[in-house]
Amino acid sequence: MKMNHVFCAVLPICGVLAACGGSQKPSVEPAAAPADSLAVKKTALPDLKNPTDRYSYALGMDLGRAIANVNVPLNMDVLMGAIQDQVDSTRPVQMADSVAESALQDLLLQMQKKKEADEKAQAQKALDEQTKFLAENVKDTTVKTTPKGVQYKVLSAGTGISPKAGDKVQVHYVGALLDGTEFDNSIKRGEPLEFPVNAVIEGWQDLLMVLKEGDKVKAWIPSALAYGEAGVPPMIPANAMLVFEVELLKVYAEVPAIDSTAIAPAASAAPAAEPAKAAEPAKKSAEPAKEDAKAAPAAEKKPAEKK
Numbered sequence: 001m002k003m004n005h006v007f008c009a010v011l012p013i014c015g016v017l018a019a020c021g022g023s024q025k026p027s028v029e030p031a032a033a034p035a036d037s038l039a040v041k042k043t044a045l046p047d048l049k050n051p052t053d054r055y056s057y058a059l060g061m062d063l064g065r066a067i068a069n070v071n072v073p074l075n076m077d078v079l080m081g082a083i084q085d086q087v088d089s090t091r092p093v094q095m096a097d098s099v100a101e102s103a104l105q106d107l108l109l110q111m112q113k114k115k116e117a118d119e120k121a122q123a124q125k126a127l128d129e130q131t132k133f134l135a136e137n138v139k140d141t142t143v144k145t146t147p148k149g150v151q152y153k154v155l156s157a158g159t160g161i162s163p164k165a166g167d168k169v170q171v172h173y174v175g176a177l178l179d180g181t182e183f184d185n186s187i188k189r190g191e192p193l194e195f196p197v198n199a200v201i202e203g204w205q206d207l208l209m210v211l212k213e214g215d216k217v218k219a220w221i222p223s224a225l226a227y228g229e230a231g232v233p234p235m236i237p238a239n240a241m242l243v244f245e246v247e248l249l250k251v252y253a254e255v256p257a258i259d260s261t262a263i264a265p266a267a268s269a270a271p272a273a274e275p276a277k278a279a280e281p282a283k284k285s286a287e288p289a290k291e292d293a294k295a296a297p298a299a300e301k302k303p304a305e306k307k
Helices: 003-020 051-068 076-087 097-137 202-208 264-279 287-301
Strands: 143-145 151-156 168-177 182-185 193-196 216-221 242-252
Touching: 097 216, 202 216, 202 242
Parallel strands: none
Antiparallel strands: 143 151, 151 216, 168 182, 168 193, 168 242, 216 242
């Protein structure tokens, strides 16, 4: 048996096919099955206690995984016949190695084209679905829309302040796709998330700035305000609209910078009052030190005032 050819040719191809293929099963062309085709033979279940059956079946599983990732049509009868030709020294191989290599390169090219076409179709489908959904969702009188187009519904209302772009917030949230597939959940992690408002996706920024501290809402963020055509594979597909439940727990308002020029004149005026004390005549030789000690704390407590 020409097993050396099997491992030299099959193992690299398995990895490439797995990388380029999708999750679809191969499209199998119908063909008349020859009598000795492995595709149609009724074989007994393998005896997995037998070492030969065990590793033979394991190798078949490995090949099967690679073939399952091929998203272009395959003739399974021809494929199984080629395996027999390769491993059985009594059967002639029908293709030269150089021709086989060229054929595999063509296969990979066709797989890549099919993958790109499928992804483009899925992205367009997602865009059409969210456009239709948002058009219907906005008809609900309880649904509001932010200035940039995020739709949201208040589940429970808060009474606190609304954050600004420079503020930091603390939130609990659950993130999902339109079909309900959950991709993130701070509640399950057991801790809220804190971040600056201007550090997240545009849809989140737009949503947070219309909420009040204590609000809990359900929001629908269009893909254009989320991750767009790129998505975040594999969790978030291209053109995916994101559905969030958001609870704004806390707003850490940005503290304005202190204008140092406002207090500078007061600070510079303080020393000017001191010489007057020095000009007063000393009445008792023992009293000045005592009086100065009493006056010093009072001067420290007095706030600087703008003159």
